[in-house]
Amino acid sequence: MEKISALMDGELKEEAADEQISLVKQNIEKMDHWHLYHLIGDTLRHESALDQSHAKVSIQPVSQYSPSLSPSPRSSDASPLFSQQRLPHSNFNQRLRARLAAEPTILSPHPVRQKTIERSGISWLAPFFGKTAFNNYLLAAAASVTAVAMVSWAVLELEAGPRPAVSLAKKAIDKTVPMNERQAVIGVSAKALTAPSVEDPGSQYLQEYLLAHQGLSPSTAIQGVAAYVRSVSFQGD
Amino acid sequence: MKYWLILSIFLAGHSCAAEDNEAIDWLKKMAASNNNVSYVGTFIYQHGGRLETSHLTHHVSPMGDVFEKLETLDGPPREIIRANDKVTAYLPDSQTVIVEKRNPHHLPVTLPENLQELNAQYELKKTHSERIVGFECQWIFIAPKDKLRYGRKFCIEFNTGLPLRAQVVNEKMEVIESFGFYQLQIDQDVAAESQDSLYAVVARNENWRIDRSALNITEKPFDTGWTIKPSPPGFYKKMEVKRTVAGRLSAIPHLVYSDGLAAISVFIEPNQRKKMTPPLISKGAIHIYKKNYQTFTIVALGEVPAKTVMMFANSVQYKKSSEH
Known part of the structure; x- marks a missing residue:
């Protein structure tokens, strides 16, 4: 565990770092440690998972291996959205893994070379890149998938909250991610939106169904727009 | 006499x-x-x-x-x-x-x-x-x-x-x-x-979020592959489309049944895995009933009693390929 800590702090030499990375990659428990350390670090620095996720959208290419896979949010433009202090869920990693297991085909927002690798299966390509580079790639890719999922998750979390935040989140994504990658982000967030969340009965979720239904109901034909008051009525029964 | x-x-x-x-x-x-x-x-x-x-x-x-x-x-x-x-x-x-x-x-x-x-x-x-x-x-x-x-x-x-x-x-x-x-x-x-x-x-x-919802404008009815069988007595299918609903990321099947006065909408979307409580909601004359069916979430709603929307949701079936 100390080694993971050292890895995070950039104290390991390249070879040792590679070894740790592949260990972390192979060992779920170590992955949890990795995540936990970041969580602790972020909490100490008063940064949240949302901050990370925002920053991670602009995650760097493989070769630019850096011990800090969750770059400081300060490096990116801080939008009001991410200024709120929200503690990440400690079991986020587990949930993420479950989701990734369920959706093995997620493409990460990365340059062409990496997408090619992903599409064509992974391991056989390793020799072409060299073990180190490949390991780094895997980890970076994993991190970027995490980032994508986290952004999605952030959007999802906010979906339940005030709407303006969502549009800010979208803007933030727009700013940091080039077009082709943005599509990937959006594609994944579409899936991530199906992640568990608690729903408020009076939520917009149902309001939208009501609006969709109302236009087709004879009561609208009879009463016109007055019938729509059902859709925007603020009181539940 | x-x-x-x-x-x-x-x-x-x-x-x-x-x-x-x-x-x-x-x-x-x-x-x-x-x-x-x-x-x-x-x-x-x-x-x-x-x-x-x-x-x-x-x-x-x-x-x-x-x-x-x-x-x-x-x-x-x-x-x-x-x-x-x-x-x-x-x-x-x-x-x-x-x-x-x-x-x-x-x-x-x-x-x-x-x-x-x-x-x-x-x-x-x-x-x-x-x-x-x-x-x-x-x-x-x-x-x-x-x-x-x-x-x-x-x-x-x-x-x-x-x-x-x-x-x-x-x-x-x-x-x-x-x-x-x-x-x-x-x-x-x-x-x-x-x-x-x-x-x-x-x-x-202020750049408010805009959700556009539009019916699939096709003259012919769209076979979504879904059906309500048996449909509650007196209700007939009036519309079957795949439509976008504001707030949904992809078009979802939408079936509309009516008895001439009341309409019931049935939406079928990929499982939301959201908390299903409460599955039955009412607002005035409208009842909304949600249930999970295989990997889908079914939402039935309309200006009818609770049991009618529940009958609809419970009768949703995916048509077998032989019936196409």
């Missing part, structure tokens, strides 16, 4: 049919008022023991274009604008604009064509007349023949056909939802500026 009896039964039946026809005429008049009467008023929406007031502007242009604006006066301000077939909802509290645009030819349930269909499931009765907010109106009662649907009562203004009161009643004849004007001016010239949204400018300037 026997002949008299037969004759009197015949006459009774005849007068009953005449009453039905008269009631249908009133309903036709009411349906037409939507497209030919301008008015400004304040109405109360009453549901589940709650009251909400809204301001309503209804303007029919000389060209026959219909413009309507509803502003809620209680609770968070909300505004719904309908210009012919385009409905825009402004929700300032969540800084959201929801836009619904429909092809008028795709309205599955239109009046008055469907009024004849009503006879199968409902009994139409012309009852008493009354004076409401300064206008004389005629009450028409549409009584359901079974417990799968609600009854309706309308008080229809003598001259214009405008419904001054519209009520939904359950089997115990309790009013579960009511719309009623408490202030009304008919044939008001609606000033042009009052047709504008209070929020359109601010929504644009």
Whole structure:
């Protein structure tokens, strides 16, 4: 565990770092440690998972291996959205893994070379890149998938909250991610939106169904727009 | 003697049919008022023991274009604008604009064509007349023949056909939802500026979230692969489309069933894995029932009793390929 800590702090030499990375990659428990350390670090620095996720959208290419896979949010433009202090869920990693297991085909927002690798299966390509580079790639890719999922998750979390935040989140994504990658982000967030969340009965979720239904109901034909008051009525029964 | 009896039964039946026809005429008049009467008023929406007031502007242009604006006066301000077939909802509290645009030819349930269909499931009765907010109106009662649907009562203004009161009643004849004007001016010239949204400018300037929802505009019905089998008695499929719903990322199957008066929408979307409590929600006459079916979430809703929406949701099936 100390080694993971050292890895995070950039104290390991390249070879040792590679070894740790592949260990972390192979060992779920170590992955949890990795995540936990970041969580602790972020909490100490008063940064949240949302901050990370925002920053991670602009995650760097493989070769630019850096011990800090969750770059400081300060490096990116801080939008009001991410200024709120929200503690990440400690079991986020587990949930993420479950989701990734369920959706093995997620493409990460990365340059062409990496997408090619992903599409064509992974391991056989390793020799072409060299073990180190490949390991780094895997980890970076994993991190970027995490980032994508986290952004999605952030959007999802906010979906339940005030709407303006969502549009800010979208803007933030727009700013940091080039077009082709943005599509990937959006594609994944579409899936991530199906992640568990608690729903408020009076939520917009149902309001939208009501609006969709109302236009087709004879009561609208009879009463016109007055019938729509059902859709925007603020009181539940 | 026997002949008299037969004759009197015949006459009774005849007068009953005449009453039905008269009631249908009133309903036709009411349906037409939507497209030919301008008015400004304040109405109360009453549901589940709650009251909400809204301001309503209804303007029919000389060209026959219909413009309507509803502003809620209680609770968070909300505004719904309908210009012919385009409905825009402004929700300032969540800084959201929801836009619904429909092809008028795709309205599955239109009046008055469907009024004849009503006879199968409902009994139409012309009852008493009354004076409401300064206008004389005629009450028409549409009584359901079974417990799968609600009854309706309308008080229809003598001259214009405008419904001054519209009520939904359950089997115990309790009013579960009511719309009623408490202030009304008919044939008001609606000033042009009052047709504008209070929020359109601010929504644009502040970049409110805009959700567009549009029907799949295809002339032929879309086979979504889903069906309701058996469909609850008296309800027939009026529409089957794949549509985008505001807030959903991809088009989802939407089936609409109706008995001529009430409509039920069934939406089928990939499993939301959201907490399913409470699966049954009601708002006025509307019941919404959600259930998981395999990897899908089914949402059935309509202005019908809870058991009817539940029957719909529980009868959703994916058609076998052999049935295609």
